[in-house]
């Protein structure tokens with residue numbers, strides 16, 4: 001499906017709520033499915049990725065009731081309560097579904113097969129398969145288990161201390177979740193801290209979790225109790241509107257009820273360092289997660305260098321950060337972001353090629369990109385390559401471009417942000 005975006009002449013003003021956090025939604029269903037009793041979820045993201053997680057959990061014998069859009073009840077049967085699935089578990093486009101489910105399946109003494117779509121089938125799985133095999137899971141798959149489809153027979157695990165070569169919450173979560181099914185302590189050490197929603201939610205379900213800097217430890221065989229979970233708005237979705245308002249003259253926007261966990265707020269910090277006027281108001285804690293209303297006003301931005309420990313804190317926001325950089329004075333350099341190459345698309349190639357088509361002065365680097373700001377963008381036909389974040393970043397570039405931008409394969413926004421185009425076009 002194509003989406004047509006016109007350059008916007010007005011301002012981006014008013015109050016917005018964005019859909020629920022994708023990372024927290026996945027984890028709420030997964031932890032609910034291995035807890036005892038009912039887990040009640042409000043604000044669940046009804047995006048295709050999270051619905052893939054729900055479909056997988058149902059195939060494992062867990063009842064998930066949808067009372068209304070965003071309101072789900074999960075009837076967990078406790079640790080070891082999943083049943084051997086009769087069908088293949090389909091993670092669709094979702095890396096989080098496949099990698100976190102593999103961690104949980106590693107704990108179960110039965111056979112299961114996981115598959116995904118064309119994009120997910122080419123993404124690296126050895127990063128979770130290797131440590132799960134080291135814990136005792138038997139896993140086989142395409143390319144010796146480096147890619148999906150993967151088959152797994154879990155059970156009889158032993159705890160490990162795993163030093164992950166990459167900062168990845170999916171790797172960390174897979175190992176910690178497997179660690180729930182064996183006596184003793186399982187530890188993951190990562191080079192820079194990744195999002196910590198798994199640790200926070202595990203603690204709220206009753207597990208013993210310790211986190212010190214980049215080291216997280218879980219104690220095995222906890223009794224997890226069903227919980228009430230309020231999912232906050234997704235900062236990764238809010239980011240498209242933060243940038244849209246920051247670059248559109250006269251704009252002043254309030255984004256309500258957004259998750260502002262410090263392991264996710266790199267985009268706020270970096271936009272502020274570029275000169276954006278952003279303030280977090282009404283800060284509070286809900287189910288262990290920090291939540292706030294975020295106000296953003298149009299401002300003149302300056303190019304900066306983004307690197308190191310900030311990268312895992314804004315990895316999914318880099319496509320739209322490139323749009324902010326194109327509207328900044330001077331050069332923005334994004335480094336240490338080689339992980340972009342293994343997302344739904346190679347996001348260095350997809351961002352650079354499609355933003356350049358809109359007239360951006362942008363060059364790829366092995367581990368990032370360089371953007372020289374100040375060029376006027378001009379609408380044309382561009383392609384999201386079925387990558388939701390690329391489709392939305394191109395739309396934000398499109399509203400700042402002269403003329404008409406046509407985004408091909410734009411339906412991919414349903415992965416993480418159903419209703420995105422309607423919201424953007426409401427301004």
Ligand SMILES: O=C(O)C1=C[C@@H](OP(=O)(O)O)[C@@H](O)[C@H](O)C1
Pocket residue numbers: 022023024095096167168169170171173194195315316339
């Ligand atoms: O754990 C999660 O919910 C996620 C972790 C990140 O991936 P990596 O773990 O591969 O860095 C992120 O890009 C993805 O959108 C969601």
Ligand SMILES: C=C(OP(=O)(O)O)C(=O)O
Pocket residue numbers: 049093094095096097316343344389416
């Ligand atoms: C990389 C992403 O998700 P996942 O890894 O779950 O497919 C994303 O949402 O940008």
